[in-house]
Amino acid sequence: MAILVNLDRMLEKRNMKSSELADAINITTANLSILKTGKAKAIRFSTLEAICEALKCQPGDLLEYSSEL
Amino acid sequence: MKPPVLLKTILDICFFLLICSLFSPLELLIHFQMNDSPLPIELNNRLITTFNYNTIILLIINYSITIIYVYIVYLLRKLVRSFFKNAYFTRLQISLFRLIGQLIILATISEFIMSLYTTLVLDKRIGFNFSIDGSHNNLFYTLAIGLFFIYLGKLFNKSKSLQEENELTV
Numbered sequence: 668m669a670i671l672v673n674l675d676r677m678l679e680k681r682n683m684k685s686s687e688l689a690d691a692i693n694i695t696t697a698n699l700s701i702l703k704t705g706k707a708k709a710i711r712f713s714t715l716e717a718i719c720e721a722l723k724c725q726p727g728d729l730l731e732y733s734s735e736l
Numbered sequence: 737m738k739p740p741v742l743l744k745t746i747l748d749i750c751f752f753l754l755i756c757s758l759f760s761p762l763e764l765l766i767h768f769q770m771n772d773s774p775l776p777i778e779l780n781n782r783l784i785t786t787f788n789y790n791t792i793i794l795l796i797i798n799y800s801i802t803i804i805y806v807y808i809v810y811l812l813r814k815l816v817r818s819f820f821k822n823a824y825f826t827r828l829q830i831s832l833f834r835l836i837g838q839l840i841i842l843a844t845i846s847e848f849i850m851s852l853y854t855t856l857v858l859d860k861r862i863g864f865n866f867s868i869d870g871s872h873n874n875l876f877y878t879l880a881i882g883l884f885f886i887y888l889g890k891l892f893n894k895s896k897s898l899q900e901e902n903e904l905t906v
Contacts, residue, residue: 698906708904 671731674703677722692717739820747813754806761799780854790857797850804843811836825896830889837885844878 678688685703689696694714701707702714715726722729764777777784779798784791815832855863 694906701904702906706904707906708901710906714906 669733671733672702672705672707673729673731674699674718677724677728681722683722688718688721691721737822737824739822740816744813744816744820747809747816751806751809751813754802754809757802758806779858780851782854782858784858794850794854794857797846797853801843801846801850804839804846808836808839808843811839825892825899827896830892830896833885833889833892837882837887837889840882840885841879844875844882848875 678685685699686696689699692714694717702710715729718724718729719726777795779794784795811832815829815836818826818829818832852862855861
């Protein structure tokens with residue numbers, strides 16, 4: 668998919684673990700893993716909003732478009 | 737979703753009866769072993785009393801079509817049983833829908849060709865008629881059922897991708 672998810676980078680910046688983020692935004696670690704590994708086909712606005720709130724970032728910090736993929 | 741128990745039962749009964757019909761050549765052989773009198777066989781509403789090369793071919797084709805129908809019912813049973821596992825839009829279901837549809841079309845066309853051949857062999861004339869009657873036993877209706885099964889396979893394939901997309905939405 669041409670959309671990259673930079674969740675790993677943001678978690679590293681905020682010094683936060685995946686499980687902590689999963690708890691904070693109330694989704695399962697399995698679903699967060701799907702998002703992190705780029706297997707997700709879609710993301711709900713509510714999930715994106717919750718991640719942005721927990722990581723104090725913008726959607727653009729998490730998602731990136733790449734034409735090479 | 738409730739499993740289709742009634743449908744499964746009906747298909748089981750249908751499969752059992754069709755399996756019994758597969759033993760008809762055996763009955764024929766036993767009859768010939770025990771009696772000298774010819775056994776009247778009815779094929780496409782025509783009575784066969786004499787056996788020659790052509791009538792034997794007709795009987796073999798008719799028997800092959802019966803085997804196809806038994807296999808269709810077997811596949812339908814398999815398909816219905818797969819719904820009992822509470823798994824929907826699986827690869828197995830998609831391929832079964834497609835295969836059942838193709839086999840229905842194959843059997844219908846074979847039956848049509850056989851009816852032409854029967855007219856040619858038994859009535860010594862060439863002829864066919866297209867008609868739509870009130871029963872389910874007509875060419876176009878059965879062909880439509882076969883095509884509908886193939887279309888259901890395509891629908892299940894589409895549903896499978898939608899389900900995958902839904903499952904991978906975070």
